[in-house]
Amino acid sequence: MTHVEAAITEAFKQEWGRVVASLIRMTGDWDLAEECTQDAFTTALARWPADGVPDRPGAWLTTTARNRALDKLRRSKNEAAKLKEAAMLAGPAEPADTGDSGVTDDRLRLIFTCCHPALSLEARVALTLRTLAGLTTAEIARAFLVPEPTMAKRLVRAKGKIRDAGIPYRVPPAHLLPDRMSGVLAVLYLLFNEGYAATAGTGLVRGDLCTEAIRLARVLTGLMPAEPEASGLLALMLLTDARRAARLDADGEVVTLDKQDRSRWDKAEIEEGIALLDAAIRHRQTGQYQLQAAIAACHASAADPADTDWAEIALLYGQLRRLVPSAVVELNRAVAVAMADGPAAGLAIVDALDADGQLPDYHLLAATRADFLRRLGRFDEAALSYRKALQQVATEPERRFLTRRLTEVTGQAQAGPEN
Amino acid sequence: MQYMLLMVAEPDDALNEAEPVKVVGQQAPSADDADEPCWMPWAREVTARGVVIKDGARLRPATTATTVSGRDGEALLTDGPFAETKEQIVGYNVIECADLDEAVDTACRHPVVAQLGGRVEIRPILPD
Numbered sequence: 043m044t045h046v047e048a049a050i051t052e053a054f055k056q057e058w059g060r061v062v063a064s065l066i067r068m069t070g071d072w073d074l075a076e077e078c079t080q081d082a083f084t085t086a087l088a089r090w091p092a093d094g095v096p097d098r099p100g101a102w103l104t105t106t107a108r109n110r111a112l113d114k115l116r117r118s119k120n121e122a123a124k125l126k127e128a129a130m131l132a133g134p135a136e137p138a139d140t141g142d143s144g145v146t147d148d149r150l151r152l153i154f155t156c157c158h159p160a161l162s163l164e165a166r167v168a169l170t171l172r173t174l175a176g177l178t179t180a181e182i183a184r185a186f187l188v189p190e191p192t193m194a195k196r197l198v199r200a201k202g203k204i205r206d207a208g209i210p211y212r213v214p215p216a217h218l219l220p221d222r223m224s225g226v227l228a229v230l231y232l233l234f235n236e237g238y239a240a241t242a243g244t245g246l247v248r249g250d251l252c253t254e255a256i257r258l259a260r261v262l263t264g265l266m267p268a269e270p271e272a273s274g275l276l277a278l279m280l281l282t283d284a285r286r287a288a289r290l291d292a293d294g295e296v297v298t299l300d301k302q303d304r305s306r307w308d309k310a311e312i313e314e315g316i317a318l319l320d321a322a323i324r325h326r327q328t329g330q331y332q333l334q335a336a337i338a339a340c341h342a343s344a345a346d347p348a349d350t351d352w353a354e355i356a357l358l359y360g361q362l363r364r365l366v367p368s369a370v371v372e373l374n375r376a377v378a379v380a381m382a383d384g385p386a387a388g389l390a391i392v393d394a395l396d397a398d399g400q401l402p403d404y405h406l407l408a409a410t411r412a413d414f415l416r417r418l419g420r421f422d423e424a425a426l427s428y429r430k431a432l433q434q435v436a437t438e439p440e441r442r443f444l445t446r447r448l449t450e451v452t453g454q455a456q457a458g459p460e461n
Numbered sequence: 462m463q464y465m466l467l468m469v470a471e472p473d474d475a476l477n478e479a480e481p482v483k484v485v486g487q488q489a490p491s492a493d494d495a496d497e498p499c500w501m502p503w504a505r506e507v508t509a510r511g512v513v514i515k516d517g518a519r520l521r522p523a524t525t526a527t528t529v530s531g532r533d534g535e536a537l538l539t540d541g542p543f544a545e546t547k548e549q550i551v552g553y554n555v556i557e558c559a560d561l562d563e564a565v566d567t568a569c570r571h572p573v574v575a576q577l578g579g580r581v582e583i584r585p586i587l588p589d
Contacts, residue, residue: 160561207585208462210560218562 046091053099054083058176059261061103063148066173066211068130069111072201076173078114082107149174150213150265153258157226158209165200166229167236172197174261175254185251186236227275227331230259234279238286252283263318273322274332280315281338284308295439300347312342333362352381369400373407376414385414405434409444416447421455463515463586464564468552468571470579472522499572507556507567517554548579555586 043051061082065075082103096102108130115127156169168186171177177185183193203209214222237251259276266272288306291297319335337358344350359375372395380388392411401407412427428448435441504514523542530537542549551573558564564583573579 158561160565207583208464208560208564210562214562 049095050086057100057103059149059174060100061107062173063152064104065107067148069126074111078107078110081110146213147265151211153226154213154222155211157229159225161200165196168196169200170229230255270322270325270327271329271331273318274335277315277318278331278335278338280311281342284311330366333358352378356382369395380414385417389414403434405431416451421451424451463557465584465586466554466568467550467582468573469548470551470573470577471548503571512567513557515555515557519552523549
């Protein structure tokens with residue numbers, strides 16, 4: 043790659059979202075904004091090799107895209123286009139944001155508009171990737187395993203709703219901000235998980251989703267450094283992503299946390315994640331992402347699985363459960379408590395969940411219960427729970443694991459509980 | 462922007478027995494009448510917030526509805542609403558406000574949502 047090509051690639055990563063965001067504010071037209079931003083990069087590709095890379099590539103690209111938009115509007119015979127042109131020439135009409143700083147980065151307006159709750163969750167995710175991250179429709183379609191025309195339709199529909207239903211292009215006012223902030227974080231978290239949950243095969247494309255999610259979370263925390271939950275989410279992503287290389291073995295099988303080769307964890311990501319989390323915690327506004335990041339940090343800072351501070355993890359899950367009442371969180375707490383205080387304590391929590399009729403079809407509830415019973419030497423009961431888990435399990439690797447354990451406890455049950 | 466708020470709820474006495482009072486334009490009804498319909502405080506509140514109520518009405522129950530449907534160039538008449546559900550369209554308002562956020566806020570304050578557990582569908586009105 044030549045020096046100029048590298049500069050353009052870098053500018054695309056750094057500036058795409060910023061240029062689109064500014065053009066949307068200037069023109070109020072999402073399609074025009076994307077088109078002209080694309081054109082500006084094409085022009086850069088033609089001009090920069092001869093003219094040299096400009097000192098401020100972002101400003102150069104924005105000006106080029108703006109001129110392109112004016113040009114297109116001028117040549118249009120359409121009345122509405124003429125009005126838009128006049129409005130653009132009259133200068134930037136600032137939306138009525140109620141930010142503290144007085145100056146709002148257009149990318150913040152774009153993030154909050156893309157993640158508006160009046161849009162479906164899938165539309166929010168697709169729009170964020172297209173307009174803010176600059177992924178092509180084909181790339182987004184591949185990442186979400188849907189045909190390209192389906193993704194194209196989803197994007198057209200979302201942009202149509204923003205335009206026709208009057209979804210405002212602004213950072214929401216203070217009284218709406220906490221709610222809307224958690225909506226934005228939810229989109230970024232979903233994006234990350236989509237990438238992380240994927241295993242071999244489509245792995246390459248989907249792993250990119252993790253990278254994009256981290257990049258977007260960096261933009262958000264850069265623009266809103268005083269939002270501890272945004273920093274908490276970025277920390278959670280980094281601490282989780284640090285384990286990505288160690289997560290699959292040579293055959294593409296999932297390796298559980300306690301079996302992972304910890305020397306393959308990304309130390310730079312772990313350090314950055316822990317530093318971010320420490321800074322976030324100082325705001326003393328706890329939240330679900332900070333708590334999850336703190337749990338991930340407990341794992342990341344244990345050099346050996348045996349060094350894991352399970353008592354601290356159990357405590358953190360307890361706090362998380364109070365914020366996000368969820369049976370899955372409670373099940374995780376049971377696992378941590380069992381590690382800290384022994385399987386009997388964990389079993390009591392799982393049995394309480396079971397008695398409440400929580401998670402009746404969730405194979406991990408039965409599998410966890412089976413594991414506790416196995417460790418307590420109650421092999422007959424363990425076998426019953428493994429059989430129940432096997433009826434509910436969906437993926438092959440997990441089925442193989444549970445079958446192996448069932449054979450084990452059946453053998454031990456026949457040999458007698460004393461063995 | 463103009464929006465139509467379609468109120469959907471299970472028919473309720475509070476709605477059916479309220480006196481039909483029409484609020485149009487920006488003059489907020491001022492009389493603090495004990496017998497005033499449940500949506501009157503809403504009309505005052507949102508008008509004070511700068512929302513213009515252009516039109517609105519309650520509808521008689523769906524038992525009085527007649528549906529006309531076009532099929533093969535002919536109009537077919539049926540007794541009842543177009544969809545037989547427990548919930549009915551109980552009324553509507555046409556409002557003018559800044560954007561969807563303001564329309565959502567206006568709908569959230571309406572008694573159909575705030576008190577009766579019903580729903581409001583917000584539809585932008587096509588400009589002329």
